[in-house]
Amino acid sequence: MAAVNDGATLHTSHIVWLLLLLLATVTTSSADLVSDLRGHGFTGPVYLPHTSGYERFRRVQNAACNILKPLVVVRPLTPRDVAVGLQVAQSHYLPVSVRSGGHGYTCNNIKNGSLHFDMRRMNKVQLVHEYGAKVEHAYMNGERLSFYVV
Ligand SMILES: Cc1cc2nc3c(=O)[nH]c(=O)nc-3n(C[C@H](O)[C@H](O)[C@H](O)COP(=O)(O)OP(=O)(O)OC[C@H]3O[C@@H](n4cnc5c(N)ncnc54)[C@H](O)[C@@H]3O)c2cc1C
Numbered sequence: 617m618a619a620v621n622d623g624a625t626l627h628t629s630h631i632v633w634l635l636l637l638l639l640a641t642v643t644t645s646s647a648d649l650v651s652d653l654r655g656h657g658f659t660g661p662v663y664l665p666h667t668s669g670y671e672r673f674r675r676v677q678n679a680a681c682n683i684l685k686p687l688v689v690v691r692p693l694t695p696r697d698v699a700v701g702l703q704v705a706q707s708h709y710l711p712v713s714v715r716s717g718g719h720g721y722t723c724n725n726i727k728n729g730s731l732h733f734d735m736r737r738m739n740k741v742q743l744v745h746e747y748g749a750k751v752e753h754a755y756m757n758g759e760r761l762s763f764y765v766v
Pocket of ligand 1: 677713714715716717718719720721724725726735
C-alpha cells in the first residue's frame with residue numbers, strides 16, 4: 617500500500633514538475649520573442665497574452681475563430697517590421713498568421729501558437745505620378761486609406 621502511495625506521490629510530483637517546466641518554457645520563450653523582435657529593430661506594438669491590446673487585436677470578424685490564440689500579436693508599421701517579424705518567427709520555428717480586416721470566413725487568418733501579424737497599421741498606399749501633387753482618400757473596413765499621388 618505504501619509502495620502504491622509512494623508511486624502515486626512520485627507520479628503526481630513529476631506531473632507538477634513537468635507543468636512548472638512547461639510554464640517556465642512558455643514564459644521564457646515569450647520574453648525571448650519580444651526581446652528578439654526589439655533587438656532586431658521591430659518598431660510596431662507587440663502584445664503578449666494577458667497584456668493590454670492582445671485580446672483587442674487578436675480577435676477577427678468570425679467569432680468562431682476566436683478560440684485560436686497566437687503566442688504573440690505584432691502590428692508592423694513598416695515593410696522592415698514585416699521582414700523582422702518573419703525572420704524572428706523563423707528563428708523560433710513559429711507558425712505565422714496574417715490578418716488584414718479579419719473578414720475571412722475560414723479562420724486561416726489566425727493560428728494557435730503563432731506570431732500573428734495584424735496588418736491594419738500598414739494601410740497607406742503611395743502612388744507615384746509624373747504630374748502635379750494630389751492626395752486622395754478612400755475607406756476600407758471602416759479605416760481611412762490615404763493615396764498620395766505625387
Ligand atoms: C459578411 C461577409 C461578406 C463577404 N462578402 C464578400 C463578397 O461579396 N465578395 C468577396 O469576394 N468576398 C466576400 N467576403 C470574403 C472576404 O471579403 C474575404 O475573405 C477577404 O479576404 C477578407 O479580407 P480581409 O482583409 O478581412 O482578410 P483577412 O480575413 O484578414 O485574411 C484573409 C486571408 O488573407 C491573408 N492575408 C490578410 N492580409 C494579408 C497580408 N497583408 N499579406 C498576406 N496575407 C494576408 C490571411 O492570412 C487570410 O489567409 C465576405 C466576408 C464576410 C464576412
